[in-house]
Amino acid sequence: MSPHPQDAVDASGRRIGVIAVIERHGRLLVIRRAAGVRKEGKVCFPGGGLRIGERESDGVVREVAEELGASVAPLRRLERSRSPWGTSLSWWHCRLVGSPCFRLDPREIGELFWETADRLAEHPDLLESNHEFLARLVRGVHSL
Template sequence: MVQRQAIVAVLLRADRFLAIRRGPAVPRPGYWQPLSGKIEPGETQREAVVREVREEVGLTVVPLAKVWESETDDGRFRLHWWTARAESGDVVPEPGEVGEARWVTPEEFLLLDPVFEGDREFFERILPGL
């Protein structure tokens, strides 16, 4: 099986980041997670971060740095984790992909249910060291 490439955008605003609940049109709806999406052919990771965020929640962001790499629990995707700044603008969720969106602290994220184990690992182990 060929692993697809995807980005995870950890969108920062003050001491919070944007968590979304997966919408009805995507696999495994209802899970809370940072924004994510597939990298299109010929697209850089940085371009994918900007495009996915704009498509899913209507924000214009500035990618900052790639901070981690992981795999999805089913092994189908290699995830490239990026921090990005969303200085202004209102979140306008794309209803098929995003059921709900909230600016949360990492501690609040860990209380959401359900979340993916890899996302939990990022907020418990990786983010505190950044």
């Protein structure tokens, strides 16, 4: 999630990020961050910063389109959390629309792959902000 001059902030002045949780056939769509970006090489869900005046559901659609070249339909917000570095995160369950032909933005995305929640929770390169959400998903707090 690279800073953008139009990033939205919450009431406490913290950036707001939207995260797309996309499941297909029991696996989650995840990315590896590209070289040269913050937290490069880390594995995480796609997403990014919400823009000023943008609804969360619109922001998650925009971020997936920008990063992956795919269309999603936001189904519902699963939860809100805070990253270890202070960003307010809004986790959205999304469905891919149509037959995706992914076009990754190489400035942001190094790799895209599908993984089960259990295996992803144990991934050695998992981004710190994803651990707690995945733990709740594995425990059944959220259903996809």
